Amino acid sequence: MRRAFVQELAEIAERDARILLITGDLGFSVVEPFADRHPDRFFNAGVAEQNMVGLATGLAESGFIPFVYSIATFAALRPYEFVRNGPVLHQLPVRIVGTGGAFDYGTAGPTHHALEDVGIMRMQPGLAVICPADAQQTTSALHATWDLPGPIYFRVGKDETTCVAGLDGRFRLGGAELVRDGTDLLLLTTGSIAADTVAAAEALAGEGVSCAVLVVATLNPPPVEELEGALARFPVAVSVESHYVTGGLGSLAAEVIAEAGLRCRLSRCGVRRGSEGISGSEGWLAAQHGLSVEGLMSSAREALAQGCLTS
């Protein structure tokens, strides 16, 4: 997704001279397509993420559209207050691009696992939060939003090849995409775990459980009406995200259910424990937190077994 993002950005920059790419000393074998084509609009700010966001704010105030790039933890967390008081407070078109959500940087360990980036970014009013589900949706999301007047946080995964079946790259800012319909259970998902969510739905269909899957690529502005519409149709919903269960998609779904007074039981799949210092591959870590395809399937079964709300 990150390569698809940079490719598309290099294309857009061809047509719009306001686009800049600033990296926090990262992006080896990722940023080159932009850096090579637009060397005068590519900057390495060094390992200095706060400064990078501050610079971008100043540039945006003068009419540029700067994209700042780093690993999600360093792009979102280290300069968070500079994001808040910079592009958010000034409502400027700064784009913060964080690569690798949750366990994408598996063995690199807790300092590299972004588990709260979506939550903290979603809290900032006027900051769009976009988590594309695959490379194709990454391209269309960038295409649809690059000249938005306000700021954006993008969480882009490292997987360039997996395609979410039924999504076909569809993206609408503030929208959600139904990629599979069903009757028993609604699975809500976002970001690169969407593919595994669909895989779980397919496997559950084999067991006679019919799941709908809604891909929520925009966490802010939240697709409230579409979520309401979808959640109203099902007695049970399961949210799936590579993020702490607090703050992200599961929280958003809970807010919508509560505020609309829907009769839907929500079960949230996500990371519930802090780091125990244990390292491992992405797949292994995801499984430890119930986020493998099998883990998602058993969470879905449990949610169904618990059943709907009684009156």
Next chain:
Amino acid sequence: MSEALTAGKAGGEASVTDSDVLSASISLQPIRRPWGSIAPARLAALQIRLTILEQAKRAGVGHVGSALSVADIIAALYAGGMDVADPDAPNRDRLVLSKGHAALALYAALHQRGWLTREELDTYCGDGSLLGVHPEHRLRGIDFSTGSLGHGLAMGAGAALAARLQGSSRRVFVLLSDGECNEGSVWESAMFAAHQELSNLIVLIDMNGQQALGYTRHVLDLEPMDRRWDAFGWDAQVVDGHDVGAMLDAIDRLDPVTGPPHVLVARTTFGRGVSFMENQIRWHYFPMSDQEYERAVDEVRAAE
């Protein structure tokens, strides 16, 4: 020791490995340069390099050049520079490996000291291991988890202040990378430590001249590094980061009781010891092929 490492050695499988000799000899030694000679530290550096290559190859991971860059610094610290006789002693010296992506060099040293077993070392980057790419404070002998650059010196300054408040003579060593000095937080800590005259704080900077996406002089010029620290009120000196004897001498001469905090600006070569990795950005990232691994091991062995 892996087959590949022992294969080329006369005596083969049953021979006593360097690692056995070192862990035996080093763990028996008392504190602070006990040998009156730099030979054990040089041997420690050789063994650290071999362990880095072996484990990076076994796990199929990168950051090899970053770890080789600090092999001699880590050897100097763990084979004489620091008081690390007992990992559980509350007043042993502390090391904050602020450039956490070189953790493999640290694991190699902890293994030499006998604090990490062979079995533990062999879990490096495996599923369920405490030995990831970056150091984890839950490991015996490691006090601070790092991996986010620019964090280590602040924690180190806090630990040095704590030692002073507690009336302890322990020193705190912090190993920074040069790219890391891009972070403003490094300089915030530098100001604090100088203002508080944390004489027990000793920073070493791995000045290998390169960072993740380019050479430091092209990204953000850091020179003159020693004069920058000097201007911040530190006792700054330049050392050869591959000369363990010079580093041990320099550390010995520092005053850990009175005066300003200390910084050794260690001139190093990224990938030191493996010719095809030296000063090559890509060796921040790539794992080694079988051929590359064999060449690397041969070169490191031949150098001694």
